[in-house]
Amino acid sequence: MLLKNAVLLVLTVLLLAFYACNKFEAYDKTAQLQLDIDSIQRFLTKKNLTMTKDASGIFYNMVRTGTGTQVLGDFDTVKIAYTGKMLNDSIVEQAVDSAKLVLFAMPEGFRRGLQIIPAGTSHGIQAGGEIRFIVPSALAYINRPVYTPFPIGIIPPNSNLDYTVQLLQIYKQKK
Template identity: 40%
Template sequence: MRKITTYILALFSVLVIFSSCKKEYETTEDLDNDNIRAYKASHSNLTFTDVDGYSYAITNAGTGAEVKNSDSVYYSYAFKSVNGTVYNQTSDLMIPGSFLGYTDQFAIGNSAYVFKPVREVLARLKRGGAATLLLPSRMAFGKNGLSSFGIGSNETIVVELGLYTYEKKHQVDAYEISTFITRNNLTFTTDAATGIRYNVSSAGTGTDAIGDFSTLVVNYTGRYLDGTVFDSGTGVTFRLDQLIKGWQMILPGKITAGGKIRIVIPSHLAYGARPLDFDIEVTKVTNE
């Protein structure tokens, strides 16, 4: 009799534990579903489709070519709360590009995430298209949220997605550079041979012309188009032929010692990843 009682108590404990786990999961799912239903109700102008636990609405199907996982795409995203708070988003001055098959991979808050629904929704768009994705917490940041970005526990995430029409990097460079110049009300001359934009604020007074193998002493600041400084130096000595192509192709004939120039370089004449913005002052030129 005692053994039977012990067995029944043990079985009861297992059932209680199982029921608690099941209830906890259902509570999370119910919370996700409630949040998604509320968002849909307050955005009745959008037509959502439910797929494998998430929902999406195509707001612009696009007019360009259809894309598949092996295609290169340039895209945008904005991760938001259901109330519109922006947690993380791309910039049209630094547009991400990848094969479509890798657009579900993100580095957020020094951690790597894979959001499969992002790739699946982008795959439903043509180039130039846009969509809204409702990502339930169990497919996003879960119970822990992401405090460094202000994302709380069990938050449903709204992801605004878009595909640019561009298929080639040089097209994206041209768009980013033009946007940068217009947005900042800058005045540049375009070098026809290279596409480099430049503005000479002082031609300099040195008598030694800058040539391909000149040694230069320079003060410089290098920035991405969003204003982030990635490199700078004061009184640094370089030989011109050892620098990036953008410097080599634009400095000769534009300035000499004492000269100052600002240049915006397309990515293929810089480090290959994105256009760069440099302020350069040449303080000394030596030709041997």
Template identity: 35%
Template sequence: MVKFKHIILLICLTGCFAACKKDVSIDDSYDPTPQFKADTAAISAFVKTNNIAATKDASGIFYQIIAPGTGNVSYLTSTVITADYEGRLLNGTIFDSTKGTPASFKLGNVILGWQFGIQKIQKGGKIRLIIPSYFAYGTQSPSSLVPANSILDFTITLTDVQ
């Protein structure tokens, strides 16, 4: 009888562990390079068509400093930034906006495109960032308004840096 109870317990435990197994496949073969090249070509065409005086950063992010701001902050991932911003897709669809009420974030908690771009201005500065999907949300879709592999176009005014 004791052996029977142990066997039943072992079967139950095995079943519990098997039920916990996630059925998620991780595609280690994903190569972001083709998407990055396509994004870069699309951004280059967008910048040219819309006559935007943007510079391509070494990372691949395009930016236009509208106002540099003042100060000499050395940014860290723990730096808290307060920004008034509007985020658009390249087709002009606005997917996010603070609508004049700045929001605060730790720099390390925002998308990589912001982490690279914000460092190009200081408090009071304004920048336009056109971010390849790799430095935004990549293959993820953060909302129904932002499809996977979306290039993002942000206009950001940095109202405070702490």
């Protein structure tokens, strides 16, 4: 029993020493964002798509604005139907009927995509509107794999995500 414990202790120490010596690459959001933008631009060219790039690096196309003039705040709740795909067209997320979500609880890129205000306008998407946007991985799940119950099971690290969202209803935060 003593020998078994000693062997386990030695193996544990060796494993910890190996782990401590392992050099993990630091995540560089700025460099990854540039790689993502380049990848998205190649995707758009290959698919012959025209989209506008906002300051954050999200590419979008306002399919239908909808009706109203509300500006979505971080604490507003939205009722949406959406499909999220990787750039290889694999569906990774979907709510075909409707999902009711609070904006601040959404990943950064998804929230920003819904809050885009196109140049020359005073508001973005409204109830009844539809928007397609591509979120760079640096604004999505970054360099982490994400497990999802939807068909593929995992979104690989550094995946750019292509969303089509229909905004069904806006519930403004009560002040």
